[in-house]
Amino acid sequence: MSDASLNSDLVRQSAATLATAIARGEVSSEQVTQAHLDRIAEVDGQVNAFLFVDPEASLARAREVDAQISSGIIASPLAGVPIALKDLLATRGVPTTCGSKILEGWIPPYNATIVERLESAGVVSLGKTNMDEFAMGSSTENSGYGPTHNPWDLERIPGGSGGGSAAAIASFEAPLAIGTDTGGSIRQPAAVTGTVGVKPTYGGVSRYGIVALASSLDQAGPCARSVMDTALLHSIIAGHDPRDSTSINAPVPDVIAAAKSGDVRGMRIGVIKQLQGEGFQSGVISQFNAALEILAGLGAEIVEVSCEHFQYALGAYYLILPSEASSNLARFDGMRFGIRVGDDGQHSVEQVMSATREAGFGAEVKRRIMLGTYALSSGYYDAYYGQAQKIRTLITRDFEAAFAQVDVLVSPTAPTTAFKLGAKVNDPLAMYLNDIATIPVNLAGNCAMSLPAGLAPEDGLPVGFQIIAPAMADDRLYKVGSALEAALVDKWGGLLIDEVPSL
Amino acid sequence: MHLGRLARLELTESEVDHYTEQLGQILGAIEAISDVAADDIPPTSHPIPVVNVYREDVALPGLDREDFAVGAPAWEDDRFLVPRILDEPA
Amino acid sequence: MTTTSAFESVIGEFDPIIGLETHIELGTNSKMFCSCSAEFGGDPNTHVCPVCLGLPGSMPVVNRAAVESTIRMGLALNCSIASWCRFARKNYFYPDMPKDYQISQYDEPLCFDGYLDVTVVTDDGPQIFRVEIERVHMEEDTGKLTHAGGAGRIHGATHSLVDYNRAGIPLIEVVTKPITGTGRYAPEVAKAYVAELRDLMRALGVSDVRMEEGSLRCDVNVSLSRDGEPWGTRTETKNVNSLRSVERAVRSEMLRQADQLRSGERIIQETRHFHEETGDTTSGRSKEQAEDYRYFPEPDLVPVAPSAEWIEQLRTTLPEVPSVRRVRLRDSWGISDFEMQSLVNAGALNLIESTINAGVSEQAARKWWTGEFSRIAKERDCELEDLSVTPADILEVEILIASGDLTDKIARTVFEGVLAGDGSVTAVIDARGLKVVSDDGALLAAIEQALAEQPDVAEKIKSGKIQAAGAIVGAVMKLTKGQADAAKVRALLFEQLGVTE
Numbered sequence A: 001m002s003d004a005s006l007n008s009d010l011v012r013q014s015a016a017t018l019a020t021a022i023a024r025g026e027v028s029s030e031q032v033t034q035a036h037l038d039r040i041a042e043v044d045g046q047v048n049a050f051l052f053v054d055p056e057a058s059l060a061r062a063r064e065v066d067a068q069i070s071s072g073i074i075a076s077p078l079a080g081v082p083i084a085l086k087d088l089l090a091t092r093g094v095p096t097t098c099g100s101k102i103l104e105g106w107i108p109p110y111n112a113t114i115v116e117r118l119e120s121a122g123v124v125s126l127g128k129t130n131m132d133e134f135a136m137g138s139s140t141e142n143s144g145y146g147p148t149h150n151p152w153d154l155e156r157i158p159g160g161s162g163g164g165s166a167a168a169i170a171s172f173e174a175p176l177a178i179g180t181d182t183g184g185s186i187r188q189p190a191a192v193t194g195t196v197g198v199k200p201t202y203g204g205v206s207r208y209g210i211v212a213l214a215s216s217l218d219q220a221g222p223c224a225r226s227v228m229d230t231a232l233l234h235s236i237i238a239g240h241d242p243r244d245s246t247s248i249n250a251p252v253p254d255v256i257a258a259a260k261s262g263d264v265r266g267m268r269i270g271v272i273k274q275l276q277g278e279g280f281q282s283g284v285i286s287q288f289n290a291a292l293e294i295l296a297g298l299g300a301e302i303v304e305v306s307c308e309h310f311q312y313a314l315g316a317y318y319l320i321l322p323s324e325a326s327s328n329l330a331r332f333d334g335m336r337f338g339i340r341v342g343d344d345g346q347h348s349v350e351q352v353m354s355a356t357r358e359a360g361f362g363a364e365v366k367r368r369i370m371l372g373t374y375a376l377s378s379g380y381y382d383a384y385y386g387q388a389q390k391i392r393t394l395i396t397r398d399f400e401a402a403f404a405q406v407d408v409l410v411s412p413t414a415p416t417t418a419f420k421l422g423a424k425v426n427d428p429l430a431m432y433l434n435d436i437a438t439i440p441v442n443l444a445g446n447c448a449m450s451l452p453a454g455l456a457p458e459d460g461l462p463v464g465f466q467i468i469a470p471a472m473a474d475d476r477l478y479k480v481g482s483a484l485e486a487a488l489v490d491k492w493g494g495l496l497i498d499e500v501p502s503l
Numbered sequence B: 001m002h003l004g005r006l007a008r009l010e011l012t013e014s015e016v017d018h019y020t021e022q023l024g025q026i027l028g029a030i031e032a033i034s035d036v037a038a039d040d041i042p043p044t045s046h047p048i049p050v051v052n053v054y055r056e057d058v059a060l061p062g063l064d065r066e067d068f069a070v071g072a073p074a075w076e077d078d079r080f081l082v083p084r085i086l087d088e089p090a
Numbered sequence C: 001m002t003t004t005s006a007f008e009s010v011i012g013e014f015d016p017i018i019g020l021e022t023h024i025e026l027g028t029n030s031k032m033f034c035s036c037s038a039e040f041g042g043d044p045n046t047h048v049c050p051v052c053l054g055l056p057g058s059m060p061v062v063n064r065a066a067v068e069s070t071i072r073m074g075l076a077l078n079c080s081i082a083s084w085c086r087f088a089r090k091n092y093f094y095p096d097m098p099k100d101y102q103i104s105q106y107d108e109p110l111c112f113d114g115y116l117d118v119t120v121v122t123d124d125g126p127q128i129f130r131v132e133i134e135r136v137h138m139e140e141d142t143g144k145l146t147h148a149g150g151a152g153r154i155h156g157a158t159h160s161l162v163d164y165n166r167a168g169i170p171l172i173e174v175v176t177k178p179i180t181g182t183g184r185y186a187p188e189v190a191k192a193y194v195a196e197l198r199d200l201m202r203a204l205g206v207s208d209v210r211m212e213e214g215s216l217r218c219d220v221n222v223s224l225s226r227d228g229e230p231w232g233t234r235t236e237t238k239n240v241n242s243l244r245s246v247e248r249a250v251r252s253e254m255l256r257q258a259d260q261l262r263s264g265e266r267i268i269q270e271t272r273h274f275h276e277e278t279g280d281t282t283s284g285r286s287k288e289q290a291e292d293y294r295y296f297p298e299p300d301l302v303p304v305a306p307s308a309e310w311i312e313q314l315r316t317t318l319p320e321v322p323s324v325r326r327v328r329l330r331d332s333w334g335i336s337d338f339e340m341q342s343l344v345n346a347g348a349l350n351l352i353e354s355t356i357n358a359g360v361s362e363q364a365a366r367k368w369w370t371g372e373f374s375r376i377a378k379e380r381d382c383e384l385e386d387l388s389v390t391p392a393d394i395l396e397v398e399i400l401i402a403s404g405d406l407t408d409k410i411a412r413t414v415f416e417g418v419l420a421g422d423g424s425v426t427a428v429i430d431a432r433g434l435k436v437v438s439d440d441g442a443l444l445a446a447i448e449q450a451l452a453e454q455p456d457v458a459e460k461i462k463s464g465k466i467q468a469a470g471a472i473v474g475a476v477m478k479l480t481k482g483q484a485d486a487a488k489v490r491a492l493l494f495e496q497l498g499v500t501e
C-alpha cells in the first residue's frame, strides 16, 4: 500500500477502529495523526475548518501516547486518536480566539477541564476549529477569520456556531471534534454536514475553561461521524468537575452500553407536534418521516405529543442568551488580555474600552450585547428577562409532561438543509429561525442528539434527525440513535457521510 | 446612544441607526412572550435544580505572573497598566 | 464630647436620619470564589488565578467558610437566615474589577431583618439605641489601583496600575435600615455602631478587622428633616475607614446640609468623599445619573440553601456576644454602667482585659488606658489600639512601681519614651539610668517559693495559660522587695516550668 492510499484509508476510519488498531500496534498514533495533518494540509484551504494547527506539537504528543501504549498503558478507548477542538476551549499555550478579533493573539495560561480530560485519555489535539464569533450564529459566517465551507457543497454553510468542528469531521480532517451547544451549535452543524452531534444534559460536561456565551444554556459535547464514536467521546469528557459549580455530581449514564444495545423495542417515541409543518423544508419532513417509519418497524411505538409553549422558546432564548452574553462578554475590555485599541496616553479607560470593543467585536456580537444590555436594564428587566425565565419554566413543564408519556421525543434538527453562504447574513431574524427545533432543549437543560436521516430529494443535502431525552437520561439518545443508524447503514450500505463528495 | 455607553461600545452613527432598527425588529418579534406566563409561574434561572455547592477554605497556589503578564496589553511594575480612570484630560 | 454651638443649632432645627453600609473583609484562608490565598499584601499579582483575574472560561466556586461566617454574623446580629437565596451579578465596567461585574447578592440577601443595640453616653447617662439591620450579604472585593503621574491621586493621573491580589477577597456587607431618633447623638451612635460591629466580627473570629489595612470600609448616609416634614434628600459619603472618621463624617455632613437648607438650596443626591485631614466631605459623582447595574441571578453559581440543621449547628458556635461580655466584666470589675460605657467608647475594653490577663491589676489596667494613654491618643488623633504599647510593657512598669523602682510620675515618662519609639521599657529606663537588680540564684529561690505558695497558678501556666504568670511574677517582686527585673523573672519562671512563651 502506498503512503497516500494508507493515509486516505486512515482518515476515513471511525475513531473506534483507529483506537483499536493503535492499541494493537497495527498503526501508530503518530501515523494516524500525520494522516489527518496531511488531509488538513490538502483540503482545509477549501473548507477553512481550522483556525490553528501546530503539526509538530500534535505529532510530539502522538509520539508520547505511542510510547505509553508500547509500555502497555492504554489510557482510554480513544487513546491515540486525533481530535479537533472548537476554538472556544481554553488551551494552555495554544492560541484561543473564539472566532473573534478581540482575542487575536491571546494564549491562555490554563486548560479547560475537557482539554485536561482528553489529554489524560491520550486523545491527540490536531488544533482549534472555526466558529461564529463567541458562538453567536448558525452558519459560521460570523467568524472574524472568514467562513467555513460545507464539504457537501462548498458554496453552502456548515451550520453554526460549531461549523468548523462539524466540517472538520465531514471532510475527514478529524475523526472526532468537540463542540458547544447553547441553542443548537452542535446539533444544527451536525444536521447540515451529515454527522452526529450530542448536546449532553446541562451540567453533564464541565464548562470550566469554555469561554462562556450564555452560562445557563451552554453545554459542550461530542461530535463524530457515527453514534458509537460519539458515545466513546461523550464518556471521556462527561462527569463531575468541582471547578464548575453547575456540574452534576452523579455517575454518567452508560452511553457506550446504550450505543451497543441499539434496541428500541417497546420504547415510546413522541413526535413533537409543534416542530414540523410550516417553515420546514419538504425534503426535511420526508426524510424525518421515513426515519420514523424505520423506528416503528424496529418495534418502537410512535405517538404525537404537544408542547404548547415551544412556540415561545425562540423569544425567550433571544432574551436570555443576549442578557447573559452581555455580562459574560464585559470582561473583553482590553485591560488584562486580548487586543487594546486607542490607548495613545490621552484617552481615558472608558474611551479605550469602548474603542477596543467597537473594533474587536463583529456586528452580531454587538447586536446581541446591545439587546442583552437593554433587556437587563432597569425598567425592562421584568418585561423581558424576568418573563423569559418564566417561559423557561413553562417549557420545562412541557417536557416533563411529555416525558411522562414517552421515553424520548423526536423532531427534525433544523428546518432546512444547508443554505447558501451569504443568504441570511443581513437578516438576523431569518438566521435565528434555524435554531427553532434545538433551542427548547437548551432552555430546559435536558439532552439531545442529531444524526443523519438521509438526503433531501430536492437538493441532495443531509437532513438531521433530532432525539431528545430527559435530563440525565443521555443513554436513551444513544439507544435510539444507534438503532436508527444501524437500520440506515443496512439500507444504504454505509454511513451517510460516505456519500459526501470528495474534495 | 445610552445603550452603547452602558455596554462600552463606541458605535458609529450609521451603526446606531442600523442597530436601533434591528433591535426594534427583534424585540417586536419576541414581544409575543410578554403576556404568556402568569404571575404565579416561578422564573427559572438555573436549568438543573442543584443547591449548596461549595469548596473548602484551602489556599492553593495560583498562576505564575509570567504566564499572564505576557498576554497583558500593557504591563508595568508587575502590574497591569490601564489608561487614566477619569475622563477629563490630565 | 464637645458639641459646638453650630451643631446645637442644627439639632434645634433638624432631625438627622443616618444609615450605614459597612464592608468588612473576612479572614478566610482563600478567596471568595477561588483557591487563591486571601492573605493581605504579597508581591503584586501573585495571589491570582484564572478565576480572580477574570480570564475567559474561568468559573467561580463558593468558599464554604465565607458562607458560614456570614451566617454566624447574621445570627449574632439577630437576623433571619434565608432558606434559599442566590448570588447576583452587579454589572459595571471598572478596571479594578476583573470580570467587569461583581458577584454580590441583590434582592435575596443571605441574612436580613436583624438589629444591633449600641450604648452611647448621653447627658442623661448611658442610653441604648437599637440599630435595625436591613441585610447582611456576601460579595467579593476588587483589585487595588495605584495612580501614576498625578501625585498618586486619581485626579491628574496619566495612567493607573492594577494589582489583583485583593480581587475576590470575601467581603461581608452589613446594611442598616435608616436610623432615626438619635438627635444630637447621631455621630456617636454611628461610631458606636461601627465599633460594635467590629468587636462582634472579632469575637466571632470571622475577621481581625485590621482597619489600618482598609479591611473595614463604611459608606455613611445622612439626611436631615424638619419636624413633621418628610425626610430630606440623602447623601452617601464613601469609604470612611476609621471609627473617628465615621463620627466626624456624620457631624460635618449634618452641618453642611443644614447650611445648605437654611440658605434655601436643595440637597443633591450624590456620593461624597471624606477627607481625613479636614474632616470635611466634598462632592463626588452625582447619583442622578446613577449607574444601571443590570443585576441578574449569577448563572455560574447555584443557590445557597442552608438547612435548619446547618444554621442551628452554626448557632452553637457563637461566642459570648460583646454586650453580654460587657455586663460580665462590669460585674467582675465592680464598676458602674457609666464607667463601663466610657471604657467601651474609648475603645479601651479589649486592651484593659488583655492587660489584666497579662498580670496587671484591674485598677491599674483601667487607670493607664483611660488616663495617660487616652490623653496621648487624643493628642495624636488616633485610636487607643494604634498606640505602640503592649500589656507586657504595662506589667513590666507596674512591677517596677510595686517594687519602688519607679514612681507613678516616672512611669509616665517611661511610657512617653516607649510611645515616642525610644525602645522597650528596659531601654527607656536604662537611658534614664534606672538600675534594676538581678541575681539568678536569689530569683530562682523566690520563684520556687512563689510557685509553692500558689500551686493552682503553677498548674495553669503549665497547661498553657501563660497569662496567669502575672500572679507569680507579682509574688516574686514582692518577695524580692521589687529588686528584680520583671522580664527576667518571667523568663526564669517559664524556664523553670518548661513552658515556652
Ligand SMILES: [Mg+2]
Pocket: C104, C139, C173
Ligand atoms: Mg456592596
Ligand SMILES: [Zn+2]
Pocket: B062, C031, C034, C035, C036, C047, C048, C049, C050, C051, C052, C053, C168
Ligand atoms: Zn484566584
